[in-house]
Amino acid sequence: MTALYPRQGCRADADLGRYLPNAPVAAFLDELRAKRLQRHWCAQRPSVSVVRLRLTSKPGPGIVIFRRKTRSHEADSGVNAAMVAVYKAEVDMADKLHLTFSTTAGDFEDDFPANQPLHAAKRAVMDHLKLDPAKADDFVVTLGGNILDESKALGALGITDGSILIIERRDVTKI
Amino acid sequence: MDPETATAKFTEQPEAAKASAMAVVFGWQFSLDTLVLYVTLRPRRRSELAYLLRIGFDDFPRRAPSFVFVNASSRHPDDAAWPPGVRHGAQPPGICTPGTREFHENYHAGDGQYPWDHARFPLLVPLHEIHRMMERGVGA
Numbered sequence: 001m002t003a004l005y006p007r008q009g010c011r012a013d014a015d016l017g018r019y020l021p022n023a024p025v026a027a028f029l030d031e032l033r034a035k036r037l038q039r040h041w042c043a044q045r046p047s048v049s050v051v052r053l054r055l056t057s058k059p060g061p062g063i064v065i066f067r068r069k070t071r072s073h074e075a076d077s078g079v080n081a082a083m084v085a086v087y088k089a090e091v092d093m094a095d096k097l098h099l100t101f102s103t104t105a106g107d108f109e110d111d112f113p114a115n116q117p118l119h120a121a122k123r124a125v126m127d128h129l130k131l132d133p134a135k136a137d138d139f140v141v142t143l144g145g146n147i148l149d150e151s152k153a154l155g156a157l158g159i160t161d162g163s164i165l166i167i168e169r170r171d172v173t174k175i
Numbered sequence: 176m177d178p179e180t181a182t183a184k185f186t187e188q189p190e191a192a193k194a195s196a197m198a199v200v201f202g203w204q205f206s207l208d209t210l211v212l213y214v215t216l217r218p219r220r221r222s223e224l225a226y227l228l229r230i231g232f233d234d235f236p237r238r239a240p241s242f243v244f245v246n247a248s249s250r251h252p253d254d255a256a257w258p259p260g261v262r263h264g265a266q267p268p269g270i271c272t273p274g275t276r277e278f279h280e281n282y283h284a285g286d287g288q289y290p291w292d293h294a295r296f297p298l299l300v301p302l303h304e305i306h307r308m309m310e311r312g313v314g315a
């Protein structure tokens with residue numbers, strides 16, 4: 001098994017590793033081209049490969065997914081396997097979403113990692129707005145009137161870039 | 176409080192509400208007439224419905240603003256102007272949520288848990304809650 005060293009936003013080693021054996025590299029490359037993705041490889045140090053993946057439709061320097069210690073006898077296969085791992089990790093890679101959280105105490109707009117759980121983002125926003133994060137459970141996050149599952153990562157909730165999320169009290173005022 | 180300070184305190188309330196991202200999300204439309212702010216509320220999932228909320232800021236910030244739904248054309252009080260499930264059953268007609276005059280001076284008068292404080296209950300607090308109540312009331 002190839003040893004991988006995930007960076008922020010990458011899956012755990014075990015999850016990545018299960019995609020590595022017998023990876024269909026050629027098919028991966030075709031899909032990579034079809035998805036208009038560019039890949040960038042650079043060796044920062046002789047013993048370390050840095051894998052970068054960049055969406056061509058987005059500006060920016062690319063995202064470092066992980067780095068891998070290479071060995072001379074497995075350099076090619078290791079790199080190819082790493083590419084597959086990058087592809088498989090695409091769904092939860094360290095992309096960012098530009099979001100606005102709105103509360104009655106004010107708004108907070110920023111870029112949030114797509115892999116950040118919503119509950120963590122909510123607490124960070126509440127802290128920034130000087131709302132007591134200890135009371136986070138009293139509040140829910142809604143999008144389009146629907147309460148979002150806070151255990152999920154932002155990128156897994158179908159939230160699009162530029163969305164406005166509402167943090168509102170969970171309790172209901174009785175009439 | 177001198178009149179100039181009171182006017183400044185009032186002015187910042189609608190401005191803050193207009194500037195909030197909530198105004199975009201909920202589609203609030205504002206219309207200011209001296210010390211009265213009119214806000215058109217539409218349920219997001221039933222946008223064919225529209226309700227006009229009249230918010231009176233007379234004597235603000237000493238007293239909480241008064242919230243009532245009014246006829247969208249005449250801008251006068253009208254029982255039919257209220258969305259279902261929002262109006263409190265007691266007199267005077269009003270909405271039972273913190274930040275409204277009717278809540279603090281009538282329905283919960285003397286309630287130590289909810290003393291009127293314009294800093295604690297800015298306009299966005301009751302406005303947001305009333306929008307939620309309206310959407311629940313119309314089943315949206």
